[in-house]
Every structure is written in structure tokens, then in C-alpha cells.
Amino acid sequence: MTVPPSAPLPSATPDPLRDPWIAPMRQALAEAARAPGTGDVPVGAVVLAADGTVLGTGHNAREATGDPTAHAEVLALRAAAETVRGGGGRRAGDWRLTGCTLVVTLEPCTMCAGAIVLSRVDRVVYGARDAKAGAVGSLWDVVRDRRLNHRPEVVTGVLEGDCAALLTAFFRDR
Numbered sequence: 323m324t325v326p327p328s329a330p331l332p333s334a335t336p337d338p339l340r341d342p343w344i345a346p347m348r349q350a351l352a353e354a355a356r357a358p359g360t361g362d363v364p365v366g367a368v369v370l371a372a373d374g375t376v377l378g379t380g381h382n383a384r385e386a387t388g389d390p391t392a393h394a395e396v397l398a399l400r401a402a403a404e405t406v407r408g409g410g411g412r413r414a415g416d417w418r419l420t421g422c423t424l425v426v427t428l429e430p431c432t433m434c435a436g437a438i439v440l441s442r443v444d445r446v447v448y449g450a451r452d453a454k455a456g457a458v459g460s461l462w463d464v465v466r467d468r469r470l471n472h473r474p475e476v477v478t479g480v481l482e483g484d485c486a487a488l489l490t491a492f493f494r495d496r
């Protein structure tokens with residue numbers, strides 16, 4: 323499966339909120355496109371440092387690994403934490419991803435929204451909404467629950483059409 327092409331950008335109206343996340347979302351889409359090789363639903367995620375460095379990536383690997391928790395976001399957060407730990411400059415055992423942004427093609431579920439809060443990322447950016455299970459604005463809004471002491475910023479709808487098309491094609495072709 324290939325990532326669907328996007329509409330050309332020059333005629334598009336500038337969108338200062340979403341435009342900075344288009345390139346990282348393309349990386350997340352490329353990661354998502356790797357999932358169906360194992361029968362996994364194509365969802366991809368990328369964790370970026372504050373300077374834009376990619377710290378970790380992940381794609382849905384539930385079927386590949388037989389692990390019900392192997393969602394793209396969880397795998398990307400784990401990979402990023404591993405990178406940060408090994409990168410020096412931070413004290414050993416520091417698992418926090420403060421200053422980081424998680425970019426994912428599909429709105430996170432309750433588990434992943436919980437993991438996002440626990441990881442202390444500054445921001446979560448997603449493409450397609452998940453009206454059936456989304457926990458970042460659709461069914462629940464876990465990451466912006468005022469009862470929690472950490473609430474990341476949320477940016478929605480980045481390359482939404484491309485992200486949704488990848489999923490639609492996967493379910494159509496099965």
C-alpha cells in the first residue's frame with residue numbers, strides 16, 4: 323500500500339496551526355503504511371523533540387506482535403524514551419518526554435491518550451478523527467481533562483484526508 327498523494331499546497335490557505343506539522347505527519351503516514359504488511363491497521367506515529375528531531379517512531383503492531391497494547395503511539399513513546407535515556411545530558415531513569423510532540427495519523431484511543439498524558443509530552447497532533455473510539459476530543463477528551471495535572475496541547479486535522487484515506491483503503495481491500 324502506498325501513501326495517497328496530497329493536493330498541491332501552493333493554492334492552499336496558510337494554516338499557522340497545522341502547517342508546521344505537515345512534514346512530521348507525512349513521516350507518520352509513511353510509518354503507518356508499513357503496518358499492513360502484517361495485517362495490522364495502518365496507524366503510524368512519530369515523537370519529535372522540541373527542535374524537530376525525530377526521537378521515536380511506531381506503527382500499529384498488534385497482529386505482528388500478538389500484543390494488544392502495541393499501538394503506534396505507545397511504541398513511538400517507548401522508542402522516544404529509549405532515545406532520550408541513551409542521549410546523555412539527562413539523568414538516568416528520566417522517562418519524561420517534556421518538550422516533545424507526538425504526531426499520529428489517527429486520533430488516539432483511551433489507552434494511548436492515557437500514555438500520552440503519562441509521558442508528559444507538550445503536544446499531541448493527529449490527522450483523522452476516530453468517531454468510534456477517539457479519546458482526544460471525539461468520544462472522550464482524556465488529554466484535556468482538567469482533573470489531570472498534565473494537559474498537552476492538541477492540534478487536530480493535519481492531513482486529515484490522507485490519514486483517513488489510508489484507513490479506508492485498508493478496510494476496503496481486506
Ligand SMILES: [Zn+2]
Binds near residue numbers: 394395433435
Ligand atoms: Zn491506542
